[in-house]
Every structure is written in structure tokens, then in C-alpha cells.
Amino acid sequence: MAETVQVPNYAYGLGLLAFPLGLFVYSKVFPSHAKKINRKFTAWMCSKMMPRVHAKCIPQKKALFQSFDLLYDSKPLEVLEIGVGPGSNLDFLPAGCNLSCLEPNLENQPYVEQALKDCPDVHFSRFVKGFAEDMREFDDNTFDAVILTFTLCSVRHLQKALSEIKRVLKSGGLFFFMEHVAAPRNSGHRRVQETLDWVWPVVVDGCHLARESWSFVEQTGFTSVKLEHFRIKMLPFLSYGLYGYGVK
Ligand SMILES: C[S@@+](CC[C@H](N)C(=O)[O-])C[C@H]1O[C@@H](n2cnc3c(N)ncnc32)[C@H](O)[C@@H]1O
Incomplete structure (x- = not known):
């Protein structure tokens, strides 16, 4: 054997x-x-x-995606996942939803297609090559939900990406996020993050360690934002987690 x-x-x-x-x-x-x-x-x-990484965040993901219940009025739900990677969130999508994916690296598509085989209740719409900062392929007010996990650390222009997310969401639509973020200011872990940030993005595909992503989400102009900070059982400088959702 x-x-x-x-x-x-x-x-x-x-x-x-x-x-x-x-x-x-x-x-x-x-x-x-x-x-x-x-x-x-x-x-x-x-x-x-x-x-x-996702296996270490299961309770938070359950709590986060439970809020899909807030979208009970729209059926079937139109969902966009940005920076979908290998499709780590597909298990948490509501049955019957239509999924569009946006990803700058098309080499991820085969992994998503493979993951979709285990999620027969998710209807795959399309896989678009592109960046969160410029989603011209999608019209205004298109999606009931936009999902973005462990990707705000990599986008080049956070504000542009977030205002694009708000643009493509329908009124009342939800923006779900989960990220690793900056440690508290003046902490030892924050100093490690800021020092490593000189080289980390070069080594790890544009990922930044010391981003206070929550303040960008809060400044985007969502009607309401709910967010929680949590610790992820990873290397200390990667362990500061954030999850939540914004309502357009
Ligand atoms: C760390 S991976 C996370 C993948 C997936 N979201 C997950 O949680 O497993 C970051 C992903 O974001 C994508 N990405 C990087 N910059 C991006 C951008 N500006 N807009 C959209 N996606 C981006 C990368 O290609 C990669 O697939």
C-alpha cells in the first residue's frame, strides 16, 4: 500500500x-x-x-458567512469573489447562488474548478481576469454579496479597490472580508511587521504585513460596518486577524 x-x-x-x-x-x-x-x-x-490558513479560522468563517441570511430577499444570490485563489470559501456559499470570480492570476482557475466539483449547489457564472482596483467588466449594482479574503493585504490601491467593491454591490448588498492585519501600534509585533514589510511583499506575492485594513473599510462609506479582530494561530507577526462585513 x-x-x-x-x-x-x-x-x-x-x-x-x-x-x-x-x-x-x-x-x-x-x-x-x-x-x-x-x-x-x-x-x-x-x-x-x-x-x-482557512482551517485555523473556521469559527470566524462560520460566524461571518452566517450573515448571508441577511440577504433573504434576493434569490438566487449573485456573488462575486475577488482574489478567489484556490476557492477557499466555496464551502460557505449559500446553495443556489451564482458565483463570479475575479482573479489577476488565471493559473488559479483550475484549482477553483476542482473545488467547485465538491460544491454542486454553487452555480459557476464566470471567471474574469482582473484586479479589484478596476472592475470595469462588472456593471454598477450587480452583486448581492462580494467576498474578499486574505487579499486586501496584496491589493496595490486599497481605497480604489474598496470603492469598486461598493460600486458593484447592489443597495443593501454585503461585502464580506477576512484578513491578516497590522498588530497594535507600538507593539513589538508591529515593529517586526514594519521591518519585514521591506522585503515581505517581494517574497510573498505583494502581501503587506502592517496594513490597518479596517480603517480603509470604515472610510469607504458603507451604510454600516461590523468587524471583529481575532488572533490566528500562525507566526506571531501574521496572527492578527480581522473579519466582518459592510452593508451598502
Ligand atoms: C493570499 S491569496 C488569497 C486567496 C483566497 N482569497 C483565499 O483566501 O484563499 C491572495 C489572492 O489575491 C489575488 N490578488 C492579488 N492582488 C489582487 C488584486 N489587486 N485584485 C484582486 N486579486 C488580487 C492573488 O492573485 C491571490 O489569488
Whole structure:
């Protein structure tokens, strides 16, 4: 009988650090091929890492997505997930909803298609290549819910992304978010985050450690915002979590 080989967590960490260095050298010699490899590697890495992160946030995800109940009037629900990655939230979508996905890295699509096979009650609408900051493919007031998890740390222009999210939501629609965020100001963990932030985004696909994402959400002009801070059982500088929703 074949033995299952368990890849230890530190092996993913080492891969994460060693790969960009090799890629940097390679990218100077074969730029377009290197970009393609990078996209494939990033999607694969995301498909390995993100389920582990989400597994540590199950109670918070249950509490968060319970608020889909607030949308009882609209059936079937139109849902957009931005930066969908490998499709870590599909299990939590309400039965019968129509799902659109927005993702800059199309190498994630096969992972989403695979995950959708386990969610037959979710109707897949379309997978669009694009960034949260510019969602011109979607009309105003299109979605009942927009979901974005562990992605605000990576978007380049938080304010633009959030105002685009508000634009594509219907009136009364919900913006669900879950993120790792900045530690309290002047804490030791915050100093570690700010120091690592010089190199972390280069190594981890644009991810920033010390973002106070909650203040951007609060300033977007949602009718109401509910948010909770929590701790995620991860490395201390990654352990500051935030989840909640905004109502348009
Ligand atoms: C850390 S992964 C999280 C994936 C997924 N949301 C999850 O929780 O498992 C971040 C994702 O955001 C995407 N992303 C990065 N910048 C983005 C942007 N500006 N707009 C939309 N998605 C973006 C990446 O391609 C990646 O799939």
C-alpha cells in the first residue's frame, strides 16, 4: 500500500524564500517564461498554504458567512469573489447562488474548478481576469454579496479597490472580508511587521504585513460596518486577524 508523505510546514517556507531568488536570475534571461512560471508557482503555493490558513479560522468563517441570511430577499444570490485563489470559501456559499470570480492570476482557475466539483449547489457564472482596483467588466449594482479574503493585504490601491467593491454591490448588498492585519501600534509585533514589510511583499506575492485594513473599510462609506479582530494561530507577526462585513 502506498505511504502518504506529509510535507512539513517549514518545507513550504523554504520554498517560499528560495524560489524568488532563483526566479530573479532566471527572469533576467527568459522574462516572459519566468513570469508564467511565477504565476503557476504562486497559484500552486496558494493552493497549498491557504487551506491551512482557512482551517485555523473556521469559527470566524462560520460566524461571518452566517450573515448571508441577511440577504433573504434576493434569490438566487449573485456573488462575486475577488482574489478567489484556490476557492477557499466555496464551502460557505449559500446553495443556489451564482458565483463570479475575479482573479489577476488565471493559473488559479483550475484549482477553483476542482473545488467547485465538491460544491454542486454553487452555480459557476464566470471567471474574469482582473484586479479589484478596476472592475470595469462588472456593471454598477450587480452583486448581492462580494467576498474578499486574505487579499486586501496584496491589493496595490486599497481605497480604489474598496470603492469598486461598493460600486458593484447592489443597495443593501454585503461585502464580506477576512484578513491578516497590522498588530497594535507600538507593539513589538508591529515593529517586526514594519521591518519585514521591506522585503515581505517581494517574497510573498505583494502581501503587506502592517496594513490597518479596517480603517480603509470604515472610510469607504458603507451604510454600516461590523468587524471583529481575532488572533490566528500562525507566526506571531501574521496572527492578527480581522473579519466582518459592510452593508451598502
Ligand atoms: C493570499 S491569496 C488569497 C486567496 C483566497 N482569497 C483565499 O483566501 O484563499 C491572495 C489572492 O489575491 C489575488 N490578488 C492579488 N492582488 C489582487 C488584486 N489587486 N485584485 C484582486 N486579486 C488580487 C492573488 O492573485 C491571490 O489569488
